[in-house]
Amino acid sequence: MTSSPIALSATIERWPIAGSFTISRGVKTEAAVIVAELSLGDIKGRGECVPYPRYGETPEQVLAAIDMVSEQFRTGITRLELQNAMPAGAARNALDCAMWDLDAKRTGRRVSQTIGLAAPRPLTTAYTISLGTPDAMADATAKAAHRPLLKIKLGGQGDVERIAAVRRAAPDSTLIVDANEAWTEADLERHLEACAKAGVTLVEQPLPAGRDWALGRIERPIAVCADESVHDRSSLEGLHGRYDAINIKLDKTGGLTEALAMSEAARALGFQIMVGCMVATSLSMAPATLVAQHASVVDLDGPLLLARDRDGGLRYDGSIVYPPDASLWG
DSSP: OOOSOOEEEEEEEEEEEEEEEEETTEEEEEEEEEEEEEEETTEEEEEEEOOOGGGTOOHHHHHHHHHHTHHHHHHOOOHHHHHHHSOSSHHHHHHHHHHHHHHHHHHTOOHHHHTTOOOOOOEEOOEEEOOOOHHHHHHHHHHTTTSSEEEEEOOSTTHHHHHHHHHHHOTTSEEEEEOTTOOOTTTHHHHHHHHHHTTOOEEEOOSOTTOOGGGGGSOOSSEEEESTTOOSGGGOTTOTTTOSEEEEOHHHHTSHHHHHHHHHHHHHTTOEEEEOOOSOOHHHHHHHHHHGGGOSEEOOOGGGGBSOOOTTOOOEETTEEOOOOTTTOO
16 A cells, blocks of 8 residues: 555445335434545545444444544555554444555556455345344245345344244245344244254354353254354454354454455354445445455345445346446455
8 A cells, every 4th residue: 555645535425225124223224334535646445334333333433533543544554554543343444445445546456456366256145134023024035035045134032933934935045044132042042943944054143242152052053153243353262162154244344454364364263254244335345245255155235225326336136246346446
């Protein structure tokens, strides 16, 4: 990355969601994202992040965190220095991805080439079914039953009925489920058994982060994936015996730089890799498609859940997502 002075700006954008998006923690009708833009003369690089209240982030707080390092960009900062200057989280993600994009546009060299990755291939992404009543989720699932991979949001009480209803509505789709920390130790084995019976292949974060020790005390009938329990490489310790996979999201890792390093470290430890996203535009998904090249499960459907995506966004053909054009990112 160049050490020349770089101008930094950041703005809040709000993108309506198609209908609503419901998980165990609440309902969203719009995606509030932050777009960071780095300018070096006429060359511009962009990165997008999603502030997440689960981790104490708000759009205003993330903007303030980005503004606090603006002087360091004017005087010169490298990607490695950024890792040390900011904690993992949404603010660093936007800046890190903008730095990668700026460097690609400055050099004319795609990010995939810089990191030594073969030409990125199209990927099959999961498509998310929001939490609701069993009947409502079955209706939504039936409309998406042509998709090969569905991710089902669960919420605790009533999940056994939800799982069964969804499976009846999509008999041929591969199912993964995400409880978003809504299960308890008391219902853990019953819910896992219901998932196994329905042919679910992966369960994300069934228990609250910090109270997931029970996962290591039972025989898990299907793979369990850490999401809220894992953020960057420092949080990998202690997951063995509890989880079989980890969900890498750039808004948790604090950008592509840490996400790539985390993927390598996790695979070396024997974890399966899932690459996920928040509900956001294609600018947020684009860097994640590179990490997803080594993933066994890809969940990059954020733009599909919006009423509209940004111009020049990723190309989706059903559930197939194609690598980004250079004009979008990287």
